[in-house]
Amino acid sequence: MPNIRPISDLRNNANEISEFCHKEREPVFITKNGTGDMVVMSIETYERQQAIIELYTKLAEAEVEIANGAEGKDFLEVAKKLRAYVHGKV
Numbered sequence: 001m002p003n004i005r006p007i008s009d010l011r012n013n014a015n016e017i018s019e020f021c022h023k024e025r026e027p028v029f030i031t032k033n034g035t036g037d038m039v040v041m042s043i044e045t046y047e048r049q050q051a052i053i054e055l056y057t058k059l060a061e062a063e064v065e066i067a068n069g070a071e072g073k074d075f076l077e078v079a080k081k082l083r084a085y086v087h088g089k090v
Contacts, residue, residue, distance in 0.1 A: 004029045007037060021045065 003020060007030050010017060017028050017040055027041035066072060 002029050003027075004031060006030070007032045010038075010040070018042075 003024075003026060005013075005017065005028055010030055020026070021028060021040060021042040022044075025042065025045050027039045027045065029036060030038040030040060032038075062072075
């Protein structure tokens with residue numbers, strides 16, 4: 001269930017809202033005159049959402065490339081090279 005708070009809480013209870021965002025890893029929806037106005041979230045939650053968006057964007061681009069005839073690479077070969085690179089064997 002979303003955490004919805006009036007804008008006055010942002011001014012009066014900013015630390016409490018911050019603690020909630022960090023502890024629960026959930027955004028707080030701020031209303032102004034009873035209408036949705038803003039969303040407050042921790043930087044970690046924001047960065048995680050941005051990373052997911054970037055991943056989905058790259059996957060969509062790859063699907064377009066494959067649909068246009070681009071050849072993909074074998075996942076196991078790529079994973080093997082990445083593991084070797086990460087562990088310093090390349």
